Amino acid sequence: MLQTAFQRYINNFRGFTREIWILTLITFINRAGTMVLPFLSKYLKEDLNFTYAHVGWIMVAFGFGSMLGSWLGGKLSDKIGFYKIMVFSLFTSGILLFLIQYIRTFWGLCIGMFVIMIVADMFRPAMFVSLSTYAKPENRTRALTLVRLAVNLGFTAGPALGGLIIMNLGYSGLFWIDGASCIVSILIFTLLVKERKKPADLDIAKSETEIPASVFKDKIFWIFLFVSFITAMLFFQLFTTLPLYHNEKFGLTEFQSGLLLSLNGLLIFFLEMPIVSFSQRKDISKLKIILWGSLLMSISFYVLLINVWAGILIVSILFITFGEMFIFPFSNSFALSRAPKGHEGRYMALFTMSFSLAHIASSKTGLEIIAAFGYQTNWFVMGSLGIPSVAGCNWKQKLMKLANLKFL
Secondary structure: OHHHHHHHHHHOOOOOOHHHHHHHHHHHHHHHOOOHHHHHHHHHHHHOOOOHHHHHHHHHHHHHHHHHHHHHHHHHHHHHOHHHHHHHHHHHHHHHHHHHOOOOOHHHHHHHHHHHHHHHOOHHHHHHHHHHHHOOHHHHHHHHHHHHHHHHHHHHHHHHHHHHHHHHHOOHHHHHHHHHHHHHHHHHHHHHOOOOOOOOOOOHHHHHHOOOOOHHHOHHHHHHHHHHHHHHHHHHHHOOHHHHHHHHHHOOOHHHHHHHHHHHHHHHHHHHHHHHHHHHHHOOOHHHHHHHHHHHHHHHHHHHHOOOOOOHHHHHHHHHHHHHHHHHHHHHHHHHHHOOOOOHHHHHHHHHHHHHHHHHHHHHHHHHHHHHHOHHHHHHHHHHHHHHHHHHHHHHHHHHHHOOOOOO
16 A cells, blocks of 8 residues: 555656756755745844834845846846746845845845845746757656655755754755855756757747736636635745744744745645646546635644644644645646737746735744734734635636636
8 A cells, every 4th residue: 555655646746858857956955945935034133133113124025026036037038038047036136145134234235135136036937938949848847846845845855954053054055055056056957958949839829819928917817816815825824923923922943934844835736736636537626726725824834823832833734734735736837828929928927926915024023023012912913814816716716617717
């Protein structure tokens, strides 16, 4: 029985092209080295002694830079190609990460984070377009999931390793390793993967007849962006307010917080691909899966209202992790499949911008609520935000049924 289960798990990873595996490898290297983000709020608050308000505004600058970078990355991917954008973004990000550790003033960090995120998040829409180019049409959803697994496997190692580095070398070591991982990743990519034009098979007929020519007139896609924004806003609490809560309420060290975040990545590594493959075999409605994921995200914050037992942190991580597995792989696939030919970069830019806007709203709103009313109020507000997300999923399903569109 165990051998059969293992074989089925391995079969989920068959059929990918060489380029997809290389993209997965460089994503893992880059994400494993991404140790700054999970500890950024702690670094600003505890190492640089900024107030909650200052931390919130730096995160706002971080988010606005991310939004602008996502839009630029998408537009330029459509104009000059995803390959050049990916190389520029990762290499330059590595250099900027080396430098930003020497900025320690409030305004300097606002500007620095804004600039670095413009450059860094040009990568995301370009990478999504590259997956549609290098993956076989029938494997695109699984290819997106494979790269997400690399992200989460990297996060499994990254936060725990990052906590150890902070304890031994201080926060400076995180910036050096993060920057180096960006440069190493893109060097491997340029050496092993050749530039290729976007494929011509992205459902041209579907694009011309079922989807509006302009993304700004695509009502279904904008409802989808609203759902993506809400769920991402909840998800980003994992990297902004929750690490602070671990320490202030339960006295967890950076290493212990890192282990909790690593649990998230480990579960996704083992379970997300089987979930995606099972849903495809059974032809389960993708939008229903996203709906259930939104509900689980919401519950993950309601359970934190029980604040007398440290074990509730594990329970919360389990809910948010399963919510993430039900939402993000199918959301990525929906956004890419919705894009008409030649507009993939624009659609993926808006999709990634919804995450950037969510990062702004999540960090600023969460930290302001905590400063004024405490953690418990923040958990209640965040849990309640999941309800409009569920409603948005229902609305989107009804509109797609009326339009007789696939991908339900």
